Amino acid sequence: MASKVIELFSADTPNGKKITIMLEEIGYNYKLTKIDLNKGEQFSPDFKKKSPFNKIPVIIDHKNNQETVFESGAILIYLAEQSGKFYDKNNRLKINQWLMAQMGYVGPMLGQHHQFHHYHPGKSEFGEERYFKISKKIYEDLDVRLGQSKFLAGDKYTIADIATWPWIARHEWHDIGLKSFENLSRWYLEIANRKAVIKGYSSHEKNLVIPKP
Numbered sequence: 001m002a003s004k005v006i007e008l009f010s011a012d013t014p015n016g017k018k019i020t021i022m023l024e025e026i027g028y029n030y031k032l033t034k035i036d037l038n039k040g041e042q043f044s045p046d047f048k049k050k051s052p053f054n055k056i057p058v059i060i061d062h063k064n065n066q067e068t069v070f071e072s073g074a075i076l077i078y079l080a081e082q083s084g085k086f087y088d089k090n091n092r093l094k095i096n097q098w099l100m101a102q103m104g105y106v107g108p109m110l111g112q113h114h115q116f117h118h119y120h121p122g123k124s125e126f127g128e129e130r131y132f133k134i135s136k137k138i139y140e141d142l143d144v145r146l147g148q149s150k151f152l153a154g155d156k157y158t159i160a161d162i163a164t165w166p167w168i169a170r171h172e173w174h175d176i177g178l179k180s181f182e183n184l185s186r187w188y189l190e191i192a193n194r195k196a197v198i199k200g201y202s203s204h205e206k207n208l209v210i211p212k213p
């Protein structure tokens, strides 16, 4: 493989965008290999060797013994440790908590909200109401946190913000009204204005513009 350090197997989803944003932030040279989820490319036997649950994103580090990493949180930690960026050793306990909250709660719940509210409205009143309510609470709780703290894990931008931001960037699908959450909007816009975020946001699809609150 040419001179690309990292090969990223991904698709244009919040979990995929976490990694393109991180790679842009740390200035790594990477090759993006698109996996078409609609065509079921994630189920190919070759991809399964890299990703045991057939999910994007996955990276291969061609400069480190072809190390293969699946799970976006683990990839962010790997890249942060390699680059020494956005994962301050003195603040790891806080960063880990906000990162794990994204991985185990914020992403999966908003993902279900996408399924019931955006992709399949009218299929299940219970599902629509349940995930709308949970998603609204996630906005409220993040807003409270960001009223106390500049970024999720403290004063500095970290991989916890990089993991969470692409989910809030889907706010138009959520119909919760990002604008009315003052602290969450302030955080969202500050990150949306970072050069690496603008670039990483549109890595999968050229000219994609970050939605305003």
Ligand SMILES: N[C@@H](CCC(=O)N[C@@H](CS)C(=O)NCC(=O)O)C(=O)O
Pocket (backbone or CB within 6 Å): 013, 014, 015, 016, 037, 042, 054, 055, 056, 057, 070, 071, 072, 073, 103
């Ligand atoms: N916990 C995983 C979730 C990854 C995930 O759900 N990926 C989705 C796209 S965002 C996927 O590959 N879906 C394809 C499928 O389930 O068939 C991570 O954060 O990496």
